[in-house]
Amino acid sequence: MKIDRARLEYLKKDAVQGFTRYLGLVPVSLKPGDFVTRIKLQKRHFQQDGFAHAGLIATMADHTAGYASYSLVPESRRILTIEYKINYFQPAEGEYLECHGHVTKPGKNILFTEAEVYSIKGKDRKLVARAMHTMASVPATRVSRSSSTPAESND
Amino acid sequence: MKIDRARLEYLKKDAVQGFTRYLGLVPVSLKPGDFVTRIKLQKRHFQQDGFAHAGLIATMADHTAGYASYSLVPESRRILTIEYKINYFQPAEGEYLECHGHVTKPGKNILFTEAEVYSIKGKDRKLVARAMHTMASVPATRVSRSSSTPAESND
Amino acid sequence: MKIDRARLEYLKKDAVQGFTRYLGLVPVSLKPGDFVTRIKLQKRHFQQDGFAHAGLIATMADHTAGYASYSLVPESRRILTIEYKINYFQPAEGEYLECHGHVTKPGKNILFTEAEVYSIKGKDRKLVARAMHTMASVPATRVSRSSSTPAESND
Amino acid sequence: MKIDRARLEYLKKDAVQGFTRYLGLVPVSLKPGDFVTRIKLQKRHFQQDGFAHAGLIATMADHTAGYASYSLVPESRRILTIEYKINYFQPAEGEYLECHGHVTKPGKNILFTEAEVYSIKGKDRKLVARAMHTMASVPATRVSRSSSTPAESND
Numbered sequence: 262m263k264i265d266r267a268r269l270e271y272l273k274k275d276a277v278q279g280f281t282r283y284l285g286l287v288p289v290s291l292k293p294g295d296f297v298t299r300i301k302l303q304k305r306h307f308q309q310d311g312f313a314h315a316g317l318i319a320t321m322a323d324h325t326a327g328y329a330s331y332s333l334v335p336e337s338r339r340i341l342t343i344e345y346k347i348n349y350f351q352p353a354e355g356e357y358l359e360c361h362g363h364v365t366k367p368g369k370n371i372l373f374t375e376a377e378v379y380s381i382k383g384k385d386r387k388l389v390a391r392a393m394h395t396m397a398s399v400p401a402t403r404v405s406r407s408s409s410t411p412a413e414s415n416d
Numbered sequence: 417m418k419i420d421r422a423r424l425e426y427l428k429k430d431a432v433q434g435f436t437r438y439l440g441l442v443p444v445s446l447k448p449g450d451f452v453t454r455i456k457l458q459k460r461h462f463q464q465d466g467f468a469h470a471g472l473i474a475t476m477a478d479h480t481a482g483y484a485s486y487s488l489v490p491e492s493r494r495i496l497t498i499e500y501k502i503n504y505f506q507p508a509e510g511e512y513l514e515c516h517g518h519v520t521k522p523g524k525n526i527l528f529t530e531a532e533v534y535s536i537k538g539k540d541r542k543l544v545a546r547a548m549h550t551m552a553s554v555p556a557t558r559v560s561r562s563s564s565t566p567a568e569s570n571d
Numbered sequence: 572m573k574i575d576r577a578r579l580e581y582l583k584k585d586a587v588q589g590f591t592r593y594l595g596l597v598p599v600s601l602k603p604g605d606f607v608t609r610i611k612l613q614k615r616h617f618q619q620d621g622f623a624h625a626g627l628i629a630t631m632a633d634h635t636a637g638y639a640s641y642s643l644v645p646e647s648r649r650i651l652t653i654e655y656k657i658n659y660f661q662p663a664e665g666e667y668l669e670c671h672g673h674v675t676k677p678g679k680n681i682l683f684t685e686a687e688v689y690s691i692k693g694k695d696r697k698l699v700a701r702a703m704h705t706m707a708s709v710p711a712t713r714v715s716r717s718s719s720t721p722a723e724s725n726d
Numbered sequence: 727m728k729i730d731r732a733r734l735e736y737l738k739k740d741a742v743q744g745f746t747r748y749l750g751l752v753p754v755s756l757k758p759g760d761f762v763t764r765i766k767l768q769k770r771h772f773q774q775d776g777f778a779h780a781g782l783i784a785t786m787a788d789h790t791a792g793y794a795s796y797s798l799v800p801e802s803r804r805i806l807t808i809e810y811k812i813n814y815f816q817p818a819e820g821e822y823l824e825c826h827g828h829v830t831k832p833g834k835n836i837l838f839t840e841a842e843v844y845s846i847k848g849k850d851r852k853l854v855a856r857a858m859h860t861m862a863s864v865p866a867t868r869v870s871r872s873s874s875t876p877a878e879s880n881d
Contacts, residue, residue, distance in 0.1 A: 275464060278464055279459060279460065279461070279462040279463055279464065279469065280460060280461055280462060280463055280469035280471065280472055281463075281469070282460075283460040283461075304434060305434065305435060305437075305438040306434070306435055306438075307434040307435060308433075308434055308435055308436075308479075309430060309433055309434065309494075310494055310496075310559045312496075314434065314435035314436070314475065314479075315475075315478050315479075315482075315496075315497040316435065316439075316471065316472075316474055316475020316476075316478050316479060317435055317471075317475070319471055319474045319475065319478070320469065320470075320471025320472070320474065320475065321471075323470050323471050323474070324463075324469075324471060327470075339464075339465055341465075341467075341470075341504070341507060342470040342504055343503070343504055343681070343705065344501065344502060344503045344504060344654070344703075344705060345501070345502060346499065346500070346501040346656055346811035346858060347499060347500060348498070348499045348831075348838055348858055348860070349496070349497055349498055349499060350830070350831045350838065352496065352559070365815075365856075366813075366815045370680065371653070371681075371707075373813055373815065391830075391858070393654075393811060393813055393856070393858060395653065395654060395705060395813070397681075404465045404507070498836070498860065499809070499858075499860055501656035501703060501811055503676075503683055503703055503705070505675075505676045505683065520660075520701075521658075521660045525835065526808070526836075526862075528658055528660065546675075546703070548656060548658055548701070548703060548809075550658070550808065550809060550860060552836075585774060588774055589769060589770065589771070589772040589773055589774065589779065590770060590771055590772060590773055590779035590781065590782055591773075591779070592770075593770040593771075614744060615744065615745060615747075615748040616744070616745055616748075617744040617745060618744055618745055618746075618789075619740060619743055619744065619804075620804055620806075620869045622806075624744065624745035624746070624785065624789075625785075625788050625789075625792075625806075625807040626745065626781065626782075626784055626785025626786075626788050626789060627745055627781075627785070629781055629784045629785065629788070630779065630780075630781025630782070630784065630785065631781075633780050633781050633784070634773075634779075634781060637780075649774075649775055651775075651777075651780075651814070651817065652780040652814055653813070653814055654811065654812060654813045654814060655811070655812060656809065656810070656811040656812075657809060657810060658808070658809045659806070659807055659808055659809060662806060662869075714775045714817075
């Protein structure tokens, strides 16, 4: 599948809407199967002990890997997360979170992805989490608010 | 360990701050090891196809299970998420998300938890996700913004 | 889909071959979407500390959930494990391991399953592990020793 | 912690006993935090479609990562698997399975590990699975057949 620059530029913008706009996600670079994003940490991102919330980190990993997947499927397809596992290596604090999401196994209906999340404070950069996801690529026509499940959409 | 009503009331309130306040999390009921929460769905919660974002659902599962854990540890301890796995059974839409988080295996330093997330639309209630987490209970004194990792905090 | 008794009897036997025969897996009961198996523990099942090996427990959970899935798909399909997550609640010892595998979300191409593994010693029965799996149902014609990947087989 | 050559040689041998001896696991090389193992595939390793059983692959990943962990803890400690997640990229066949297990985050009580499993057929080498584990390091004195759980052992 040919992936043109216009499509990648479109997806970089499309990645920021709704929930991810609300969270302050910023796209950094998108190559086929490989997406980098950032979030500038603010008080609204913290949990009770002053660290970036585990859910923020997971959202970033999921979304970044999801749009890395998007860049490898035809325009007629949508990506839905089927499942993932995330490990938290250390509490996240600092100025930014940066996430690298990449497709480890492409496929027509199922894509495996991984993502690393780093916390950045000046020149200090720490790996705070790593995730492994299974993504479903489904026909756009099946993804409507009255639609069936991701799993069923694979039918 | 005796768990008094005042402690549970405190934790119910404490569960809503920073990131979870920003997301609109509402505590419903907290019993020892068992927490129920809700989020009223709004546009800011959606992903690109109009479903509740997978990251919102994961955050809710993680946080609800985390505070279910809190209710079983002494006041001198804090809870940090070590890792989790989440399965998405179907895309989530509707008026509310409701999450049930519960401790399946308590322990002094490590607690296993599970959480189910339901979407609610009128009388319709669907299971949209299930998660299994590993939580670390760490001394509060070790959880400061200059602290070590959750894993190291188990030392 | 109609599931007849003969098919269930066939699958119960089919579940024990190759690796699972070598491990001593015994089918107990198979209902549509629900399979129970047992393994009588012997020294060859142990790890270095005298517990049932984590890998034995995982194999049992995976296989039992896999054949629970088999009972819900047409005879022309095969089941392959895409991924799973397993939690170990306590070291396993005793006379038997017993596993309950069940389909939590059926689908034409993707099935979600869960499994619990218990250790049994006389009247004592302990939950030692719980797993969540994603299974692929693929056409039998695509599963040959020169075949493509499970993910690709979903195409 | 100093890790001497004799300790590594001891662990390489210790890794093959009970269940892993029964499965035919062969240690290839062990460096601190990094272990490589092999299994020569035979009919007793196969599942119903003639592929290496997913449980064999998971056992290999778990055990190899477990002994990679062993090489980083004092002799007075034992390693128990708390949980893991494994992704299967493609069905495994060929002459050998080779596994690389490595510690991604050491810690006194909790270690995170990862493992890759490859199938090898002549010069052909394919990544068939990747796993992420959480390992508990527990005092040897607590690991006896009447002992408590891994989680409790962290107390």
